[in-house]
Amino acid sequence: MFLADHRIKELWVAVSEALRTKERQEYLYSLGRTLPWPKRTWTLSSNHLTWNAIDIFCSDPKLWIYPEWMEWWREVFMIARRYSIKSLYQTYGIEKAHLENIRQAVPWNYLTTTKMYELFTQQLEAAINTNWVLWNLCTEPDLKEALEKMNKLLRSKRSKKD
Numbered sequence: 758m759f760l761a762d763h764r765i766k767e768l769w770v771a772v773s774e775a776l777r778t779k780e781r782q783e784y785l786y787s788l789g790r791t792l793p794w795p796k797r798t799w800t801l802s803s804n805h806l807t808w809n810a811i812d813i814f815c816s817d818p819k820l821w822i823y824p825e826w827m828e829w830w831r832e833v834f835m836i837a838r839r840y841s842i843k844s845l846y847q848t849y850g851i852e853k854a855h856l857e858n859i860r861q862a863v864p865w866n867y868l869t870t871t872k873m874y875e876l877f878t879q880q881l882e883a884a885i886n887t888n889w890v891l892w893n894l895c896t897e898p899d900l901k902e903a904l905e906k907m908n909k910l911l912r913s914k915r916s917k918k919d
Contacts, residue, residue, distance in 0.1 A: 759840040769817035770833055773854070777805040799851065809858040823854060 759765060760772065777785075782803050789796030804810035814822045815829065824830070830853055834844045841860045846853040 759837060759842055762836055762840075764836050765833070768829065768833060768836075769815050769820070770813050771816040772811050773814045774805065774812040775810075776808050777803065779806065782806060804857050811856050812852075812854045813856060814854060 760770070782798065782801060782805065785798045786801050788794040788798075805812075813833070815824050816822075820826070820829070830844075830846070834847055837844060837856055841858065842856050843859050844853070845851055845855045845857065
């Protein structure tokens, strides 16, 4: 419902992560603690483990993936509240991109196969566009080659879905 809201579509909101395995959650938790990287999560018992959280980004090619423009975030948060979804950023001042289902009675997995396919396709297009932007900004030949391989792989996944 939230993701299908026409205002969310107009804001180019896309999901970067929803359901996580316990292993993935443990890996993300280790970042910044046992692995040298900025901290990525604050708990081992995330709502991602139960379909009650999503991470979002902006897939508009004219904006940054995580816009600095607070008005974009405020608009997303306002719409989210109408669907009983809270923002950790508004509650605790952390993780703008993390949204949680307040009720937890209606998990995110209400999505039908068709809707999941539509979301997958959107994410695939966003990944291809992001790689294309990175490729154009990149000056390192090895990295350009890696991005070209990634785009070929993403395009092959897209053609298999068509």
